Amino acid sequence: MSVEQVIDALRGRFADLDFSPQPLLVRPDGTATEQMWVRVPPERLVEVMTFLKENEETLFDQLVDVTAIDYLNFPGAEDRYGVIYSLLSLVHGHRLWVKCFVNDPDPEVPSVTGVWVGANWLEREVYDMFGIRFQGHPDLRRILTWEGFPAWPLRKDYPLRGQGEREQYEVVTRESA
């Protein structure tokens, strides 16, 4: 089962959506990888993901990763954030990447924890780093930074050295210890 057949199955089921499949990488000499990504609008995400997981021809039973990209100042980008789902079918051995584009001021995509349970912590990490909320997530808390951290550190407009978070601290001296 090749990626083209997967995309054909998607088009057959969702005729109203424009998936516009593109290769993950185009090399300088014009050749491209066989790995493709498709675009899915956020409001149809859970529907498409459920189809991709349960359809006999696609059968993406493993969600490899959920991550995101901040396209701030990216040349040619139309949207601010892209949430990326890496899918793998252990049965057929094919892969697909699904991108879901959202924008400020309230970036929000539906959670796919109802489809793959393993999406729980992956979505929490994306929420922690980018501030993209996942609608319907059972436990949407920060996972890497600490409680009360005020920023979204992997956004492009966040300074690398932080906004003073690492300096604001209780100082333990020899007298107070």
Place this chain on the structure above:
Amino acid sequence: MMANEKYTYAPHTMSKDDFVTTRLDTLVNFFRKYGVNWCRKYSLWPLPFATACCGIEVMAVGASRYDIARFGAEAMRFSPRQADLLIVAGRVGIKMMPVLQRIYKQMTEPKWVISMGACASTGGVFDTYAVVQGVDQFMPVDVYVPGCPPRPETLIEGVMAIQRIVERDGIVSSTERGKGFRVVGEPTYTLTVPSRQEKVDEPVGVGK
């Protein structure tokens, strides 16, 4: 002194039947000569707070090749209640800093702190929002050990610097010792490396 029959071929090997006698005035003379601090400095109990590659070097220091037992500090204690030397080895994230501070507070007096490596001392290459830029900003440090990571010999120099502090001041509490010594562990010896000047005349890495 009755030696076991098994050990008669090696008269200096101690068996469970052997014992050593000395005289009390000899011990008293020893303490008069070297002081009690001599004993104290050779019984440091470190707590290895190892969070990164410096921790590997701490393990090497504890293992047989470098053997921190030669300095009496081989009793690694992972409970702060039982340790008196905190070795902060590795980068400390901001999320980790309250843990480290609590460990320092839980240690009983007298206590000393070694900040080992570039990350613990300055943040090192991790100049990001999530890494503390030197643990001495938030807790007292006695000795800084440079390196990335420091070689085991360098950490041993740091332990010896702590020993010099103990020998000088005894086990007064860290409050009485004041605002830290800010000692940087540096070698007390010099290595003589043979000159390689004649070998670098040719450009390195260029084939003929």
